[in-house]
Amino acid sequence: MKKIFALIILAMAAWPAFAAQTNWEDAPACRFMANKALETTVIPESVLVINEFMYNNPGTDDYEFLEIFNAGDMPVQMEGYRLTTGVTFTFPNYTLPVGGYVIVAIDSAKFRMAFNVPAFQWNTGQALNNTGELITLVNNTDAIMDTVRYSATAMPWPASANGGGPSVQLCNPASDNSNGANWAASVAPTGFFINGIEVLATPGAANNCAPPMPVSYPPYEIGVVTTNNANGVTDSLNVRCQLQGTVYGINLRTTGLQFTMIDDQNDGIAVFSTTADFGYQVEESNEIIIRGRITQFNGLTQILPDTVIVVAQSNPLIPATTVTQLDESTESQLVRIENLTLVDPAQWTNAGTGFNVDATNGTNTFQIRIVSTSNIFGTPAPAGTFNLTGIGGQFDSSSPYTEGYQIFPRYLSDIDIINAVSNPVKVNQGVRVSPNPALGVVLIKSESAFDAVRVTDAAGRTVYYNWFAPVTELNLDTTTWKRGTYHVAVMSGKATRLVQVVKAK
Numbered sequence: 001m002k003k004i005f006a007l008i009i010l011a012m013a014a015w016p017a018f019a020a021q022t023n024w025e026d027a028p029a030c031r032f033m034a035n036k037a038l039e040t041t042v043i044p045e046s047v048l049v050i051n052e053f054m055y056n057n058p059g060t061d062d063y064e065f066l067e068i069f070n071a072g073d074m075p076v077q078m079e080g081y082r083l084t085t086g087v088t089f090t091f092p093n094y095t096l097p098v099g100g101y102v103i104v105a106i107d108s109a110k111f112r113m114a115f116n117v118p119a120f121q122w123n124t125g126q127a128l129n130n131t132g133e134l135i136t137l138v139n140n141t142d143a144i145m146d147t148v149r150y151s152a153t154a155m156p157w158p159a160s161a162n163g164g165g166p167s168v169q170l171c172n173p174a175s176d177n178s179n180g181a182n183w184a185a186s187v188a189p190t191g192f193f194i195n196g197i198e199v200l201a202t203p204g205a206a207n208n209c210a211p212p213m214p215v216s217y218p219p220y221e222i223g224v225v226t227t228n229n230a231n232g233v234t235d236s237l238n239v240r241c242q243l244q245g246t247v248y249g250i251n252l253r254t255t256g257l258q259f260t261m262i263d264d265q266n267d268g269i270a271v272f273s274t275t276a277d278f279g280y281q282v283e284e285s286n287e288i289i290i291r292g293r294i295t296q297f298n299g300l301t302q303i304l305p306d307t308v309i310v311v312a313q314s315n316p317l318i319p320a321t322t323v324t325q326l327d328e329s330t331e332s333q334l335v336r337i338e339n340l341t342l343v344d345p346a347q348w349t350n351a352g353t354g355f356n357v358d359a360t361n362g363t364n365t366f367q368i369r370i371v372s373t374s375n376i377f378g379t380p381a382p383a384g385t386f387n388l389t390g391i392g393g394q395f396d397s398s399s400p401y402t403e404g405y406q407i408f409p410r411y412l413s414d415i416d417i418i419n420a421v422s423n424p425v426k427v428n429q430g431v432r433v434s435p436n437p438a439l440g441v442v443l444i445k446s447e448s449a450f451d452a453v454r455v456t457d458a459a460g461r462t463v464y465y466n467w468f469a470p471v472t473e474l475n476l477d478t479t480t481w482k483r484g485t486y487h488v489a490v491m492s493g494k495a496t497r498l499v500q501v502v503k504a505k
Contacts, residue, residue: 047070047071047072047074047076048068048069048070048071048072048076048081048096048137048145048146049068049070049071049146049170049177050066050067050068050135050137050146050147050170050177051067051068051069051169051170051177051207052066052067052167052168052169052170052186052201052203053066053067053128053135053148053150053167053168054066054128054161054167054168054199054201055129055130055132055150055152055161055168056128056130056152056161056162057163057165057194057199058163058165058194058195058197058199059194059195059197061106061127062106062107062110063105063106063107063110063194063199064105064106064127064128065103065104065106065111065119065167066083066086066103066104066105066128067101067103067203067204068096068101068102068104068137068146069099069100069173070096070098070099070100071173071174072098073098074098075095075096075098075100076095076096077093077094077095078091078094078095078096078102079091079092079093079094079140080139080140081137081138081139081140081145082137082140083104083122083135083136083137084136084137084138085134085135085147086128086129086133086134086136087104087106087122087123087126087127087128087135088123088126089104089120089121089122089123091120092120094120101203101205102120103117103118103119103120103204104119104120104121104122105120105121105122106121106122106126106127107121108120109121111203114190114192114199115190115192115199115201115203115204117203117204118204119203130152130162130163131151131152131153132149132150132151132152132153132154132157133149133150134147134148135147135149135150146177147178148177150168150180150183151180154180155180156180156181157180157183158183158184158185160185161185161186164185164197165194165197165198165199165200166185166187166200166201167185167186167199167200167201167202167203168184168185168186169183169184169185169186169202169207169208169209170182170183170207171183171184171207171209173207184209185200186200186201186202186207186208186209187200187210187211188201188202188208191238193295196273196274196304215240215306217240217241217242217291217306217307218240218241219241219242219243220241220242220243221243221265221267222243222245222261222263222265222268223263223265223267224236225239225241225243225269225294225301225303226268226269226301226332228301228328228401230400231399231400231402232299232328232396232399232400232401232402233296233399233401234295234296234301236294237294238294238295239293239294240291240293241292241293241294241303242289242290242291243261243263243269243290243303244263244287244289244290244311245261245263245264245268245269245287245288246261246262246285246286246287246288246317247259247260247261247282247283247284247285247286248260248261248262248268248284248317248334248391249284249390249391250282250284250373250374250410250411251281251282251373252354252371252373252408253373254372254373255274255275255277256272256273256274256276256277257271257272257273257277257280257282257308258271258272258273259271259282260332260391261288262318262333262334266333267332268331268332268334268391269302269303269332270300270301270302270303270332270393271290271302271305272295272297272302272303272304273304273305276305277308278305278308279308280308280310283313284317284410285314285315285316286310286312286313286315287311287312287313288308288309288310288311289307289308289309289311290303290305290307290308290309291305291306291309292305292306292307293306296401298394298395298396298397298404299394299395299396299401299402299404300332300394300395301332317334319334320334320335320336321333321334321335321336322335322336322337322338323335323336323337324363326366326367326392327405328394328402328405330392330405330407331392331393331394331405332391332392333391334389334391334392335389335390335391335407336387336388336389337359337361337366337387337388337407338361338387338388339361339362339385339387339418340359340360340361340366340385340386340387340388341359341360341384341385342357342358342359342381342382343357343358343359343360343365344358345381345383348370348380350370350377350378350379352372353371353372354370354371354372354377355369355370356368356369356370356406357370357381359388367404367405367406367407368388368390368406368407368408368409369393369395369406369407369408370409371408374409374410374411375411375412376409376411376415379412379466379467380466380467380468382415382417382467383417383451384417384418385417385418386415386417386418387415387416387418388409388414388415388416389409389414389416390407390409390410390414391407391408392405392406392407393406393407393408394406411462412462412464412465412466413461413462413465415465417452417467429497430446430447430448430497431444431445431446431447431488431490431497431499432444432445432446432499433445433488433499433501436501436502437502437503437504438478438481438501438504439478440477440478441475441476441477441478441479442475442476442478443473443475443476444473444474444475444476444488444490445472445473446472446473446490446497447472448472448492449470449471449472449492450470450471450472450474450490450491450497451467451468451469451470451471451491451492452465452467452468452490452491453465453466453467453474453476453489453490453491454488454491455476455486455488455489455501456487456489457481457482457484457485457486458484458485458486463481463486470492476488478501478503482503483503483505484502485500485502485503486500486501486503487499487500488500488501
């Protein structure tokens, strides 16, 4: 800017001699050049610097802003000053103090809520261009105070500022801000996240272009970082830490990660990642280390991982705790509720990415969440009375976060049907399975109707469990079963008939 002004001064000094020798009628190009020079004059008293801007925040354009810095030694009365290109805005009666910053944002209310920094709001319906453009600030006589032409793609402008989270910062307000090499992507954390991406910026404060310090993850017990205040808000919000525990249940998401880990003290926490899985495939009983940041979603305390490390496999699981109500103490715990019946079987929709269904033990009502990644999804609603095992959760969209507790059964085997009448077990009576040994699909054929089948392996683990309208024949696919011996329980309201099946290979 100083170089431009110096050139203008030199041109003005030579102007009388040049003008006397010029035939203006024959030199329209010269008239254009003279007018153009006057239009782009940056006046010498301009001490206002376009110092920082966010042209493409993560997600929708709700948090774009630009910052102006007073680099002079006198306050500047900005009434009538205007942003004229990029976005438009006219300043009201406002004085920018020496060394002060003023923000103009796309949405001043959202900006203040996110960053706790006041801002003016530029004219509605405008946004900074995501590919690059010219930003211009003029004073109340239309003299240009400062201009910046940025680019989202041209070097050396920082590419990470294009939707990656950082703002663009002028590293030294005394430097030439028309040179992209004097700008850098911000590395300063704000603690504000959009779609899981932290906004890096310093609105209303000095810029910092220094490289970021290494992130530290001090190890904590899960119980230390999962305490809540009286309103149900996690005490350790945004704390970065390392946690270690055993995986319980399945991945509740088709992409990314959503599962529960519980440590040796039986304290649990949800693990959540929107899209990244860090190369980890969720498997119950894995012992893992998570490095990440503590957050909260609808009352549920969770850790957003930066790293997932598998320490061991086949860790023993802590048995489920039998409870009669769901509350904060059951969040991210393996619990069991007995003697339940569905309040309304029509809620068992098997639709979408999951559904909620209510059940009661005669005293309390419990919300059961069935997710599409569980083998429960797609099966008929359990009839009669049943016991239920699952992971405690919470979904409470407003403060105080003291309601909305749920239970997430992991597998079909977590639903334990209780027969209402005497149900004696009969072995190999009136039931045939063929072929046996089994290779693929087998046919279960019974002399009398049955309405449920449970298959367990030699260790007593349920590999199949389903109930349905009464039938006398059922095709059962054994393709995914491992080689070994299985017990097939064919059940009706009057009896359970048991037959042994061998999976050949």
